Amino acid sequence: MRPGWTVIELIFVILIIAILASIAIGRLAVTRDDAKLSADVANMNVCITDAKNYYTATGKDFTAADHSAACDLVTCFTIVYSVNGQDFNVTTNPSAAPYCADIDYIGGNLARSYDLGGMKVQR
Numbered sequence: 371m372r373p374g375w376t377v378i379e380l381i382f383v384i385l386i387i388a389i390l391a392s393i394a395i396g397r398l399a400v401t402r403d404d405a406k407l408s409a410d411v412a413n414m415n416v417c418i419t420d421a422k423n424y425y426t427a428t429g430k431d432f433t434a435a436d437h438s439a440a441c442d443l444v445t446c447f448t449i450v451y452s453v454n455g456q457d458f459n460v461t462t463n464p465s466a467a468p469y470c471a472d473i474d475y476i477g478g479n480l481a482r483s484y485d486l487g488g489m490k491v492q493r
Contacts, residue, residue, distance in 0.1 A: 403469035407446065410470070411477035414447045414460065416440035418484060421458050425486040432458055432486060446470035446477065457483040 375383075417440045421432035430436075431452035441449060445466050450459040462473045462481045474481075 406467075406469045407472060407476055410444060410446045410473075411480065413440045413443045414477060414480050417444060417449065418458075418460065418480065421452075421484065421486060431455065446473040447481065452486060457485050459483045 417438060420438040420440065424430070424432045424436055431454070433453065434451045437449075437451065446463055446469075448461045448463045450461075452458045460481050460483075462470075462478055464470050464473050
């Protein structure tokens with residue numbers, strides 16, 4: 371008898387490797403979607419901070435023309451920019467992309483109306 375593997379043994383090894391690979395690929399896709407969602411929430415947080423800083427520095431509304439690059443990268447949120455002293459509004463958009471389905475749970479705290487005007491400090 372020669373040393374080596376039988377055909378049945380090879381088929382079982384290939385089958386086990388295929389099962390393990392299918393599990394790993396499924397987990398990898400979920401991890402990739404979670405990373406995209408986290409990046410989107412981080413970009414929205416930067417956009418909101420930029421809007422606040424812009425108003426603090428200039429005293430003007432944060433409009434679509436003034437927005438930062440982070441605002442362009444946002445997918446899972448809908449932004450309504452300030453016009454004529456109105457608030458800067460942010461809402462979630464779960465149907466924007468497949469990975470946005472959990473946006474209300476992950477980044478829902480960012481979805482609100484931001485009053486950037488506030489009161490001026492008198493000196």
